[in-house]
Amino acid sequence: MQAAVLHRYNSPLEILERPDPKPPPGWILVDVRSCGVCGSDVFLRKGGFNSTLPIVPGHEASGVVRELGEGVAPSVAPPGTPVALYYIDHCGTCRMCSVGRVNMCLSVRRMGVEYDGAFASQVLVPERNVIPVLPSDDPAAVAVLTDAVATPYHGLVRIGKVQPGETVVVFGVGGIGSNAVQLAAHLGCTVIAVSRSDAKLELAERLGAHHVVRGGEGVAERVRALCGPGGPEVVVQSVGSAVVDRQAIDTSGIGSRVILIGTTTEGFELRATDLVWRESSVWGSRGFTPTDIREVLELHRTGAVTTDHLLLHRRPLAEANEALEDLQAGRVLRSVLTFGEGW
Numbered sequence: 001m002q003a004a005v006l007h008r009y010n011s012p013l014e015i016l017e018r019p020d021p022k023p024p025p026g027w028i029l030v031d032v033r034s035c036g037v038c039g040s041d042v043f044l045r046k047g048g049f050n051s052t053l054p055i056v057p058g059h060e061a062s063g064v065v066r067e068l069g070e071g072v073a074p075s076v077a078p079p080g081t082p083v084a085l086y087y088i089d090h091c092g093t094c095r096m097c098s099v100g101r102v103n104m105c106l107s108v109r110r111m112g113v114e115y116d117g118a119f120a121s122q123v124l125v126p127e128r129n130v131i132p133v134l135p136s137d138d139p140a141a142v143a144v145l146t147d148a149v150a151t152p153y154h155g156l157v158r159i160g161k162v163q164p165g166e167t168v169v170v171f172g173v174g175g176i177g178s179n180a181v182q183l184a185a186h187l188g189c190t191v192i193a194v195s196r197s198d199a200k201l202e203l204a205e206r207l208g209a210h211h212v213v214r215g216g217e218g219v220a221e222r223v224r225a226l227c228g229p230g231g232p233e234v235v236v237q238s239v240g241s242a243v244v245d246r247q248a249i250d251t252s253g254i255g256s257r258v259i260l261i262g263t264t265t266e267g268f269e270l271r272a273t274d275l276v277w278r279e280s281s282v283w284g285s286r287g288f289t290p291t292d293i294r295e296v297l298e299l300h301r302t303g304a305v306t307t308d309h310l311l312l313h314r315r316p317l318a319e320a321n322e323a324l325e326d327l328q329a330g331r332v333l334r335s336v337l338t339f340g341e342g343w
């Protein structure tokens with residue numbers, strides 16, 4: 001197998017030949033077909049996740065089952081089955097897993113962060129983390145649906161519990177925010193998209209934003225001028241920036257839910273009165289569950305959401321470093337590493 005391996009932080013991945021792995025008991029060997037290159041991979045390369053090195057990145061992927069480890073029932077996904085991969089290994093029994101919040105499992109381990117991921121021609125996956133898909137699904141679309149679309153879906157539906165008719169403000173129109181825009185529009189909300197980039201504001205309009213607003217100083221006032229009395233019901237913050245975190249709070253109104261998805265470790269100032277006087281709330285939304293993946297796959301099949309804007313840049317594994325550079329420099333929303341055509 002071929003793998004792109006990170007040996008040292010802030011240095012390029014090395015494309016290496018490795019022996020084909022054997023699936024341990026309870027695990028499945030998958031031939032990778034597509035893997036999205038995500039902001040989290042850039043964060044990983046900088047040492048943000050403090051991963052033990054060497055590590056193979058890659059957490060939003062699709063593939064075909066090659067071999068089942070001992071004890072895996074063939075009914076899970078027999079060899080040859082096209083699958084989406086869920087990157088969060090979870091115990092299934094802890095207090096978070098037992099209420100279905102497996103993304104927050106107390107013994108969470110993530111593919112491409114704590115164990116080797118799908119920047120490789122083959123990857124090992126725990127049996128509960130393969131989700132069979134249809135042969136008619138596009139492998140590249142399946143890959144990006146498992147993260148770039150499922151992450152904002154989780155934020156809007158599970159955390160934000162958005163309702164039709166609500167106004168949803170989306171800060172950032174990148175790999176996550178662009179999909180928050182189209183999902184909120186599909187859910188029947190009035191969508192206001194915020195970005196500093198004209199090209200991204202145009203993309204937001206194409207994806208169903210009802211209003212677009214230029215980011216930067218004074219953005220809260222510009223957005224609130226478009227909202228009804230009391231401001232927006234929901235604010236989704238997808239930018240990894242403490243300045244934008246604060247702008248999201250300033251934009252919120254009476255009874256607003258602010259959902260933070262973009263991550264930065266920098267702090268921002270928050271006064272109790274920001275929340276108390278408005279009886280508003282701030283939520284963190286992290287990742288997604290297999291149920292979220294199944295639901296966005298179905299939305300894609302019915303044409304309710306598109307992945308076209310995420311699939312403009314396809315590269316072979318050998319160009320994984322170029323894909324990371326493109327993302328870091330803001331030249332692309334996403335790149336997808338592909339391994340041949342179709343399943």
Ligand SMILES: [Zn+2]
Nearest residue numbers: 038039040147
């Ligand atoms: Zn990701």
Ligand SMILES: [Zn+2]
Nearest residue numbers: 091094097105
């Ligand atoms: Zn658990």
